Amino acid sequence: MSGRTRARARPERTCVGCRERSGKGDLLRVVLIEDRCVPDHRGTLPGRGAYLHPTPTCVDLAVRRRAFQRAFRVPGPLDTAELQQAVPRATP
Known part of the structure; x- marks a missing residue:
């Protein structure tokens, strides 16, 4: 066997x-x-990408920790409304 x-x-x-x-x-x-932080469902949009579990918990954690600013290497706040709408929320 070759391993x-x-x-x-x-x-x-x-x-x-x-x-x-x-x-x-x-x-x-x-x-x-x-x-704007935009979801790239097909993985074909140009530019640097950040990866995220498609769950509300991970989206909230990333926003709270300012992880997108670090990942994209930009100062200041980013608009995450489009991303938060794309991730399905659990309905009670």
């Missing part, structure tokens, strides 16, 4: 909200367009 596995390598990324590593396909890519 090789048949499983393909799966890229991992770190969630900017909870800081846990997950497979790239399990996370939502977010890009910065002007001063």
